Amino acid sequence: MATKYVKYVDVTKCDGCRACMVACKNWNDLPAEPQDFLGSMQSHANVTADTWNVLTFVEHENSKGNLDYLFRHSSCFHCTDAACEKVCPENAISYTDKGMVVVDQEVCVGCGYCEQNCPFDVIHLKTYKDENGKEYRKAHKCTMCTDRLDEGLQPACVTTCHTGAMEFGEKDEIISKAEKRVKEIKERYPNAQVYNPQGVGGTHTIYVLAEKPSVYGLPENPKVPTSAVLWKDYAQPIGKAMVGGVAMALAGAFVANKFFDKKNGGQEEDGGGNHE
Amino acid sequence: MGVATMSKTHNSQLQVKRFSKAFVWAHAINGIAFIGLYITALPMYTEFFDWLYPLMGGPEGARLAHRVLAVAFILPTFIFLIFDPKGFMNWMKELVTWKKRDLQFFSEFVKELFGFKSKHVKQTFFNAGEKINSLLQIVCAILLIASGFTMWFPDAFPTALVQWGYFLHNVGFGLGFAVVLGHIYLSVIHKNSRPGFTGVITGKVPAEWAKDHYTEWYEEEVKKGNFPDLDDPKNNKKKGA
Numbered sequence: 001m002a003t004k005y006v007k008y009v010d011v012t013k014c015d016g017c018r019a020c021m022v023a024c025k026n027w028n029d030l031p032a033e034p035q036d037f038l039g040s041m042q043s044h045a046n047v048t049a050d051t052w053n054v055l056t057f058v059e060h061e062n063s064k065g066n067l068d069y070l071f072r073h074s075s076c077f078h079c080t081d082a083a084c085e086k087v088c089p090e091n092a093i094s095y096t097d098k099g100m101v102v103v104d105q106e107v108c109v110g111c112g113y114c115e116q117n118c119p120f121d122v123i124h125l126k127t128y129k130d131e132n133g134k135e136y137r138k139a140h141k142c143t144m145c146t147d148r149l150d151e152g153l154q155p156a157c158v159t160t161c162h163t164g165a166m167e168f169g170e171k172d173e174i175i176s177k178a179e180k181r182v183k184e185i186k187e188r189y190p191n192a193q194v195y196n197p198q199g200v201g202g203t204h205t206i207y208v209l210a211e212k213p214s215v216y217g218l219p220e221n222p223k224v225p226t227s228a229v230l231w232k233d234y235a236q237p238i239g240k241a242m243v244g245g246v247a248m249a250l251a252g253a254f255v256a257n258k259f260f261d262k263k264n265g266g267q268e269e270d271g272g273g274n275h276e
Numbered sequence: 277m278g279v280a281t282m283s284k285t286h287n288s289q290l291q292v293k294r295f296s297k298a299f300v301w302a303h304a305i306n307g308i309a310f311i312g313l314y315i316t317a318l319p320m321y322t323e324f325f326d327w328l329y330p331l332m333g334g335p336e337g338a339r340l341a342h343r344v345l346a347v348a349f350i351l352p353t354f355i356f357l358i359f360d361p362k363g364f365m366n367w368m369k370e371l372v373t374w375k376k377r378d379l380q381f382f383s384e385f386v387k388e389l390f391g392f393k394s395k396h397v398k399q400t401f402f403n404a405g406e407k408i409n410s411l412l413q414i415v416c417a418i419l420l421i422a423s424g425f426t427m428w429f430p431d432a433f434p435t436a437l438v439q440w441g442y443f444l445h446n447v448g449f450g451l452g453f454a455v456v457l458g459h460i461y462l463s464v465i466h467k468n469s470r471p472g473f474t475g476v477i478t479g480k481v482p483a484e485w486a487k488d489h490y491t492e493w494y495e496e497e498v499k500k501g502n503f504p505d506l507d508d509p510k511n512n513k514k515k516g517a
Contacts, residue, residue, distance in 0.1 A: 091323065111335070136335070225436075228442070228443070230443050242450055243457065245454075247457055252390070256390040260391035
């Protein structure tokens with residue numbers, strides 16, 4: 001089996017410099033989105049279609065009653081079992097050979113189903129205007145710098161990180177590294193843990209979190225919505241089979257009627273009354 | 277229901293009024309909106325129909341048309357209820373009235389659908405098949421309209437509701453499609469029920485056909501003096517059926 005690669009984010013080594021945000025904008029040619037002051041160091045409330053990663057700043061009172069200033073590089077998790085990929089009606093979302101989740105904007109119709117079903121709220125629609133002033137939308141999010149990965153480079157955010165909070169490497173190695181790191185910091189952060197949620201089959205961004213996921217505004221047990229599984233794996237195929245079944249039954253009825261009409265001397269158009 | 281209109285030329289063309297104007301309009305708007313909604317939704321249901329996008333002005337055009345048609349789809353219930361409350365209540369009453377003859381109807385219906393010899397089971401204004409069609413389409417309409425709102429205005433609803441909306445919209449789509457195939461086949465293609473198709477457009481159906489297919493309703497209307505008694509020799513009926 002091919003080697004699996006993941007991004008490693010050790011939030012306890014992050015110093016909140018936001019160079020990852022700048023590197024992302026720079027590499028991916030994303031326009032700036034000027035923001036109003038949000039009341040903290042955090043620049044954007046959440047990732048958007050033009051801001052694929054945001055450094056979040058959480059002021060948290062820990063169990064000893066002290067203040068922890070928690071930083072987290074947040075962007076797409078690249079789920080192994082991605083809800084956005086599941087619900088996309090146009091197959092515009094797919095997995096790369098390295099397991100990264102990417103959107104093909106040429107195929108995307110801007111329906112926003114992915115936006116509503118992402119358990120991490122990381123995929124968003126951007127509104128464009130064509131030359132006639134007509135508006136259309138496309139979904140955008142972090143690509144894990146797939147274009148860089150294909151050239152043997154690492155994601156821009158990882159390359160630029162100066163504290164070593166981010167790495168990109170082999171999955172198994174990264175997981176043991178993360179587990180080791182959690183042991184090291186347990187004394188200072190008793191709730192420290194590896195975040196690699198299994199409800200979405202594991203992710204391609206693996207975190208060492210200093211606190212419980214909910215402290216960072218992350219879901220404790222993210223999963224592909226049950227509604228999405230029932231919709232795509234059951235309702236849709238059953239619906240198609242049902243339509244096909246009815247159509248075939250009616251085609252059978254049509255042929256049978258023609259057959260019996262022929263046998264009865266071709267009497268048709270009786271106004272519907274003479275079939276008793 | 278209304279008064280029979282005697283045809284001056286031929287007795288077999290004797291027509292009786294079956295549907296009110298409100299019913300005809302409500303049905304037509306419902307039908308056109310329904311078909312339009314399905315056409316604008318097909319590429320989202322299966323990529324096989326993506327070729328429809330350019331014809332509808334791209335995905336944006338399809339989305340806009342789908343929303344306009346969605347509003348049209350909600351109207352017919354109110355048109356029927358406001359302009360023909362008696363007919364509407366009769367429809368509701370019939371939908372909850374189920375008797376043994378309704379079950380008998382289905383065994384005869386299957387024979388008749390495939391062209392075997394069958395006999396008529398006495399039915400009221402709506403036959404058991406039409407009642408099933410109505411019930412299923414009412415369920416589908418409720419599913420589709422309710423979930424449609426959560427999909428249209430996702431910001432106004434909790435995420436979970438929006439997510440379940442997609443599922444329910446899909447269920448409504450599949451079920452509604454299967455049901456309407458049967459409904460359209462029986463009215464447009466199946467020869468024995470075809471007068472029902474012209475009937476739902478003009479509001480009138482052949483008296484003999486009405487008497488055969490909706491005997492109990494026809495006899496009631498005769499009693500009320502609304503319809504001609506076809507067994508009366510005065511009406512010069514040729515005994516067929």
